[in-house]
Amino acid sequence: MNHFELIREQFRRLDPSASHELNAPPSVADLYTPADHESALDTDRPLVIGDRGMGKTFWTSALSDPAARSYLAGVYPRLMLERCDVQVGFAGVDMAREGAISQEIFSQLEGRDGYPAELIWRAVIYRAASKGTGLPQHPSFNSLLKWAAEDAERFQNSLRQIDESIFKEGKRLVILFDALDRLGNNWSEIRRRSTALMRVALAFRSYTGIRLKVFMRTDQASDPSMFAFPDASKLTQGRVNLLWERRDLFGLAYSQLVRAPAVRHAFGEVCSSAVGLSLPNGSSLPDRIKHDEPVQQEIFAAMAGPYMGSDWRKGRTYTWLHNHLADAHGRVSPRSFLVALRAAALQRPEPTSKVFDARGLQKGVQVASEARVAQLGEEFLWITAALAPLADLRVPANRDVFLSRWEDHRTAGSIATAAHRDGYLAPVEFGEKDGGATSDQLLEALQRIGVAETRPDGRINMPDIFRVASRLLRKGGIRVSTNLS
Incomplete structure (x- = not known):
């Protein structure tokens, strides 16, 4: 195989569907460490906001794993991890090791046993x-909460005693909170329990040894009542x-090539030819390839034209791919x-003098759109x-034309009814009252999560990453495919 064929084959082997949970943390080989993510791991920054797929659970699982945390300590020495x-x-x-609580246990303690949400969170920390x-140990959360409620001063003094002991040892205890959208069965429960956690997180800013770190969805963080x-x-x-800049994404892609022994030499030849850079020994990515966008662009141009x-x-391949995703x-x-990138590498016929061609990159956006909409649906x-x-609607579209699609199908009301009946979360814009949902609120929800946007002329547009899979049309845009296999 020539260099391009080896690189193409490596991209075909990518497994973008891989995800990480607490019981399956990432290996050190899976860790890519953007410079801008240092602040997201900083134990003095208690609140991290991110959309689905941006890395909230990834970093939670990495921080909780000793081997991954040790590696991160070397990458981000300022954090003293x-x-x-x-x-x-x-x-x-489900309730897990070292005191983590589940939604079911939380609901019993708050609903059945009547303990305040803030006290429950303090018990989790204790x-x-x-x-x-x-200090006193308790076989269950119930017995711990009973002991805590009997004497609030004793309980808080015990927490302070633990905090001082940790600090004197030169240590820090970091307690992580993720997936707050699973704290309850409706927005009212989730909001109340999340707000209680935020109150506790604020109180613990005065502690020196114990640190709380909360990873929160963007839509929750944009709810004003969450911080009232x-x-x-x-x-x-x-x-x-928690964001991924364009340079971070290309750095992530290039790191997949550097870490594969069979492909490393081929990628090194491309880098040498394109920008005159040689890859050092080892599996790390040189800083210029990791952070310098003009360098990244030249390397991608060598692989994709x-x-x-x-x-x-028609656009530069480097910027075109990011813009359409x-x-x-x-x-x-x-x-x-x-x-x-994987879908682009799988495109047939294969280009002979590069890794990807324009048709492959367009196919890549089509497949990524299907995957992103499915991910968003979860x-x-x-x-x-x-x-x-909205299928077959041509965008950008006048606002009244856009909304009329939902009005004709009574979409907003149907969503509100189904959410109430089936026990899932409707858009937070709908509020808590059944039957009051409107098309304007639904559009506001789509705009908040980045699925739709209002152009300066007032028309409504949908980015390609959602438009293609949703079968909306756009003049001159990427073709809507009916077969993305």
Whole structure:
């Protein structure tokens, strides 16, 4: 095989569907560490906001795993992660090791037993922090909460005692909270319990040894009532938005080539020819290839050609791919990016003098669109019902034409009814009252999560990453395919 064939074969072997949970943390070989993600791992930054697929659960599982955390400590030395012990307080799964609580247990403690949500969260923290301290241990959350409620001063003094002990040892205990959208069966429950956690996180900013770190969905963070309590701005002003810049995505893709021994030499030859850079020994990516966009662009042009057509008017391949995978907020998930590259590598007939061609990259966006809409449907169970009536609509479209599709199908009301009947979360814009949902609120929900956007002229548009799979049309846009296999 020549260099391009070896690289193409490696992209074909990518597994973008791989995900990580607490019981299956990423291996060190799976870790790619964008410079901008340092703040997301900083134990002094308690609130991290991100969309699905941006890495919230990935970083939760990596931080909770000693081997992965040790590697991250070397990459981000400023964070001093080698001094940290990490426990999980909530992750949306069954009650797990070291004190993590499940939604079912939380509901029983709050609903059946009447304990306040804030006290439950403090009990989660105490249970995670008190092991091996000599302080009272309790066989269940119920007995712990009973003990805590009997004497609030004693309970808080015990937490402070643990905190001081950790600090004197030169350590930090970091307690992670993820998947807050699984805290309840409706927005009212989720909002109440999440807000209680935010109150506790604010209170623990005064602790020196114990740190809380909360990974939250973007739509929850945009709910004003989530932070409707005094001094909440001390949390929100320091929030970290978990994003993947274009350079991070291409760096991630190139790292897949550097780490594969059979392909490393081939990729090195491409880099040497394109930008005069030699790859050092080992599996790390040189900083210029990791961070320098003009360098990345030249390397990608060597693999895919510089343009999507005969000249610049069709767009440069480097910027074109990112632009067509971006949502309305300009965000691209790493999974979408790798799905697109894999599909482009699988395209037939194969180009002979490069890794990808323009047809392959277009196919990549088609396949990534299907994958992204399916991924979004796992998080927002109402999204399929919202997008189905829009099929064959040409965008950008006048607002009234766009909304009329939903009005004709009574989509907003049907979503609200189905969510209430089947027990899943409707768009937060609908509020808590049944039957009050409107098409305007549904459009607002799509705009909030980046699926739709309002153009300066007032027309409604949908980015290609959602448009193609949803079968909407756009003049001159990527063709809607009926067979993406």
